[in-house]
Amino acid sequence: MKISINRLKKYIPHTESAEEIGALLTQSGLEVEGLEEFVSVKGGLEGIVIGEVLTCEKHPDADKLSLTTVDIGGESPSQIVCGAPNVAQGQKVLVATVGATLYPSEGDSFQIKKAKIRGEVSEGMICAEDELGLGSSHAGIMVLDTDLPNGTSASKFIEVDQDQVLEIGLTPNRADAASHLGVARDLKALLGRNLVIDTAPELNLEASGPAIQVEVENSTDCPRYAGVVVSDLKVGPSPTWLQNFLIALDLEPINNVVDITNFILHDLGQPLHAFDTAKISEGKIIVGKLSKDSKFVTLDGKERKLSGEELMIKDPKGGLCIAGVFGGVDSGVSEDTTSIFLESAYFSPDIIRKGSQFHGLKTDASFRFERGTDPNMPVYALKMAVKLLQEIAGGKVSSELIDIYPELIADFVIDVTYGHINRLIGKKIEPSQVKSILESLEISVSNETAEGFTATAKPYRVDVTREADIIEEVLRIYGFHNVELSENLRTDYLAEHPVKDLNKLQYRLTEILTGQGYYEMITNSLTKSSYAEKSGFLDPKDSVVIYNKLSEDLDVMRQSLLYSGLEVLARNINRRQTDLKYFEFGTVYHKAAEGYVESRRLSLFLTGKKTAESWLESAKAFAFADIYSTVEGILEKLNVSPGDLSIVEKAPFAYNLKIMLGQKELASIGLLDDRILKQAEVRQEVWYADLNWDLLCKKTSGLKKFEEISKFPEVRRDLSLVIDKNVSYDQVKSVATKFGGKLLKRIGVFDVYQGDKIDTGKKAYALSFHLQDHENTLTDKVIDKTMSKLIQAFEKEVGALIRT
Structure with a gap:
């Protein structure tokens, strides 16, 4: 999961570096696995400046080239050879200075060097749009309309968004942190600062639109379903800030309506879905199931057979969407869409998991729904999305906000004792500090006594349902590193050493x-x-x-x-x-x-x-x-x-x-x-x-490790043994290993004989023995002593006759 530092600052204003924020989050259980720099224009236009063309003449040796002098704010003008047909005296242009690296829209990056072009010195490059990675046009150089002084960095004229993006390895239990708001909640507790959340606007009818009725067939599968109709939309590209936000998170901008739903999903953790109202039959949305083996075509164009167990968003004619998983090809937003029904719901994690697993579909929406979203978020998220639709796509609210929520999902109420907190953490933490930590995590404390209290966690904290969960929340914010090791720490409960992986x-x-x-x-x-x-x-x-x-x-x-x-x-x-x-x-x-x-x-x-x-x-x-x-x-x-x-x-x-x-x-x-x-x-x-x-x-004691090659030479000695046929080589090898000592490094067989030259029932082994001392050069005396021990052992242990 990717988190934008810029967006995080909207919720928790801070001056700490991205590395410091990453360390704090990792310490609290949201492990930061990576940190990436994001720049909306690759290279950030570094080394690109605003210049003014002072003179422009035809190149003496090339008909299609111009020889210009350009003021780029230096002590003297720079001479630049330019091939663009539209270059002219008096223009304000973008110049890549010597040493700058360009990242064109197509092809590899390259560095600008001082060069001679057809005999004339060129100290830089006057740039076209595609050469700077700003677009695809190569018709000519970019001509600017600006009063900014010559030599000003191009990033002062062309807005370059810069961001840092955290890659968080989200564990399955932390569904609440699958958004910028969720991460900000943890950061609020870690930094001890207030959370800045925009107030949701009131939605007032602005236009008349198609009336949409909603029917929920089973409130167990869909405990809450909200929606509203937004009309007079102009579907088109999203503004730059929204596109850059999505690109930073590795998402591809599609159009302003879809981009807004993706923004809300990653910002608030609430998946939304937009249906083209013109494609909703009889103006009726039904949340329920379709019969087994019904066919449904998803947005990717694939026809899928339904299991009959997945939850569907449908109309009287058939399916519109696999609820919480994937939309249908026939009801999606297109360039011709002018009116949408915007859905915001809380679905049962179990039913979404069934549909996702059966169809092998893993989406950003199903990732959140099947782990558990916030049942109190749908209406707030819906209002924030409508606000953006009004600002970006010119939309107008044309229906009352529908909110079907028959049975309120209750908070988790948990009794906690201080004794259990101190025992499990291994350190006494003052009750006032425990209360402060929990309240900073939006877990309220009530019914306080000397022994304990009652904690109330909101339902978006799907992982906080027991006393042990409350204690874990206290510990992760208090800090594992702040729990000292006891002076009486015993090791009898630890695993055997060394630990084998x-x-x-x-x-x-x-x-x-x-x-x-x-x-x-x-x-x-x-x-x-x-x-x-x-x-x-x-x-x-x-x-x-x-x-x-x-x-x-x-x-x-x-x-x-x-x-x-x-x-x-x-x-x-x-x-x-x-x-x-x-x-x-x-x-x-x-x-x-x-x-x-x-x-x-x-x-x-x-x-x-x-x-x-x-x-x-x-x-x-x-x-x-x-x-x-x-x-x-x-x-x-x-x-x-x-x-x-x-x-x-x-x-x-x-x-x-x-x-x-x-x-x-x-x-x-x-x-x-x-x-x-x-x-x-x-x-x-x-x-x-x-x-x-x-x-x-x-x-096993683990894999055999490599050893440094000995600087002392290895010595080989050979023996021929006549032994009984029923004596195996492994018996011989076992004897050699036992009596050869540390000098014997290996043993090998290079010949086996059975025939008329030895007694019946006998066989002869020709064996090689490789001896080596890693600390000294072997002497004949030491070698002979080792071989004598081996000969005696073979004679005694396996009844061998040594052939000479």
């Missing part, structure tokens, strides 16, 4: 996987119950069944990411995309003894070819090593050391490697069983990994 962790891992060529997928949490029934590894009794299911195929919550991922693979493979690398972070759901359990998983899928065929090499299919290396890399990045590994044959895999972390399964990696693939209609091999993301997040 799990979202950031997932985001970084996503970057790593995509960098390896994986694509992320996000699949539906709803799936078919038949998957669990036929899977062989999922228990159908654990499925979380959906009572109001969308379809027979989406009747349970998924127990695994496997099937939703396979559906994605099948869809791609059926479209000839057969070489796929996918991953997904997702939640799975199970029934528990009491209630339900959710857990987060990470799934990986590889299928097809790792490398395409070429004249250099044949195509190579994905293998177990490819998906295992990805999982290994994930664990390494997260600083998680895997525990026991075992190879098992268990559904959904044809065979798989299971990685444990203590007593819990961390990951399963392997080739999916053909029966599982057939269920999902996938007709090629798929490698799959399923990781327990919750367990990983719990055990």
